[in-house]
Amino acid sequence: MKSGFNRRRFLGAAGGVAAALLTTRLRASANNRMNCAVLGVGGRGTGLLSLALTIPDVRVAAVCDIKPDRLANGLDMVTKAGQPPAAGFGDRGPLDYRRMLESKDIDAVIIATPMQDHAPMAIDCLKAGKAVLSEVAAAMTVDECWALVRAVEESGRMYMLSENVCYYRDLMAVANMVRQGLFGQTTYAECGYVHDCRFLSFEADGSLTWRGKLATQFIGNWYPTHAIGPVAQWMGINKTDRFASLVAMNTPPVGRQQYAAKKFGPESPQAKMKVVNGDSTTTLIQTANGAVIDLRFDTSSNRPHRMTTYHSLQGQTASFQSLTNDIWIESRSPSYEWETMEKYLKEFDDPRWKEFAETASKSGHGGADFFVMKDFFDALKAGTPSPIDVYDAAAWSCLMPLSGQSIQSGSARVEIPDFTRGKVKLPEAKNS
Ligand SMILES: NC(=O)c1ccc[n+]([C@@H]2O[C@H](COP(=O)([O-])OP(=O)(O)OC[C@H]3O[C@@H](n4cnc5c(N)ncnc54)[C@H](O)[C@@H]3O)[C@@H](O)[C@H]2O)c1
Structure with a gap:
């Protein structure tokens, strides 16, 4: 992807750290209508655009994409949904979205461009006074994570990471059980994003897509948030615990070639491309309270999948594993045997799922995508804290560069920064 960005240009640009008044300031119009823009309307952005068009009080006022056909399609979707025509941007190149940000009418920007551009674009949006819903991951370097944190703190605008796996129905029910104390202290989790995405590596002409470029250039787990998001929420990361350190290892790269x-044929340039990342990246994370998380990333191995993600949680008094849909709860299960999660879904279903399951069922990822969009605009309208804020976004996204750093230093243990800078008072570290 030709980004046209100088990734260094904004790093350190934000000076002193302002007090973290992370309230949402929305210039809502008198009738409470929220105007949003969608930046990047490829595969994912088109889905998010169609969802935004279903949210009451939301008007899609602008669409931006550098590919003319995608821009035209996005604009067309807006009018077909019965909304007034949206303004189109992107025809002047990769930085044309900044022209869009000059519009005083836009309250929020939904970012669904390639991952390499998320942080620079989100920072520009925040500085222009817009709220941001950013696709995953939030950032690709630790410096970008810090710059994003500063941009949110200094602008006071809402930033939400669009991590839809956190809204899976069964995983939200587990979150509910954790909140109600059924798991006791959570000590261990396994999670992974294991999804053969090799078919997404190449454009029709054989050149590399942004995913293909990442696979060939980036060492480490470059898609951590689907797996780590729900686990971080269960474990109270940035609330009662924090990521302290990690070690990572890679398998050899064989799947992509x-x-x-x-x-393309064994003699093709694609078959001979140099892939620097291993097929499977395993990262072990230790939290300040001593819990351990086994995080796997694999989009290159040759295998079918039932689910693209898996999650398991071990607590003092309960255990859950998504792949087999099993749960055991000491205070509830009749014997020392696994039970099916279905048995407990009704009781622990998140209230949002109870109310909106039917509407959500029309959206992607089992309905989870709907809840991302709804939560974002609900919080924006109400001025309540971001459902997945910049501190979570930074903590989850920094696992990308830090897993790579560990691998490149012989799987050495790497410290994980506290992006809250001690704002959340944590219990004393026990084991790290
Ligand atoms: N949460 C999920 O389940 C999920 C699923 C798929 C993708 N994603 C995320 O969504 C993002 C987009 O993925 P995708 O599969 O839609 O990719 P894509 O390549 O299909 O779409 C990206 C779009 O951004 C446009 N674009 C690129 N640079 C731009 C610029 N400077 N200005 C305006 N438009 C620009 C491209 O022309 C393209 O249309 C990625 O970050 C990915 O990680 C998330």
Whole structure:
């Protein structure tokens, strides 16, 4: 992807750290209408745009994409949904979105461009006074994570990470159980994003997509948030605990070349491309309270999948594993045997799922996508804190560069920064 960005340009640009008054300031019009823009309307952005068009009181006022056909399609979707025509941007190149940000009418920007551009774009949006819903991951370097935190603190605008897996129905029910104390102290979790995405590596002409570029250039777990998001919420990361350190290891890279050789021929440049990342990246994270998380990332291995993500949680008094849909709760289960999660879903279903399951069912990822959009605009309208704020976004996203740092230093233990800078008072570290 040609980004046109100088990634260094904004780092350190934000000076002293302002007091963290992370309230949402929305210039809502008298009738409470919220105007939003969608930046990047490829595969994901188109889905998010169609969802935004279903949220009451939301008007999509602008659409931006550098590809003319996608821009035209996005604009068309707005009018077909019965809304007034949206303004179109992107025809003047990769930085044209800044022209869009000059509009005083836009309250919020939904960012669904390639991952490499999320942080610079989000920071520009925040500085222009817009709230941001950013696709995953939030940032790709630790410096970007800090710059994003500063931009939110200094602008006072709402920032939400669009991590839809946190809204899976069963995972939200587990969160509810954790809140109600059924798990006791949470000590261990396994989670992974294991999804053969090799088919998304190449454009029709054989050149690399943004995913293909990441796979060939980036060492480490470059898609951590689907897996770590729900676990971080269960474990109270940035509330009662925090990520303290990690170690990571890679397998050898074989899957992508194998795929490219089949698709383009064994002598093709694609089959001979140098892949620097391993197929499977395993990261062990230790929290300040001593809990351990085993995080796996694999979008290259040759295998089918039932689910693209998996999550398990071990607590003092309960255990859950999503792949087998099993749960055991000491205070509830009749014997020392696994039970099916279905048995407890009704009782622990999140109230949002209870109320909106039917509407949500029309959206992607089992309905989870609907709740991301709803939560974002609900918080924006009410001026309540971001449902997945910049501190969570930074803590989850920094696992990308830090897993790479560990791998490149022989799986050495790497410290994980506290992006809240001690704002959340944590219990004394026990084991790190
Ligand atoms: N949460 C999820 O389940 C999920 C699923 C898929 C993708 N994603 C995320 O969504 C993002 C987009 O993924 P995708 O699969 O839609 O990619 P994509 O390549 O299909 O879409 C990206 C779009 O951004 C446009 N774009 C690129 N640079 C731009 C610029 N400077 N200004 C305006 N438009 C620009 C491209 O032309 C393209 O249309 C990625 O960050 C990805 O991680 C999330």
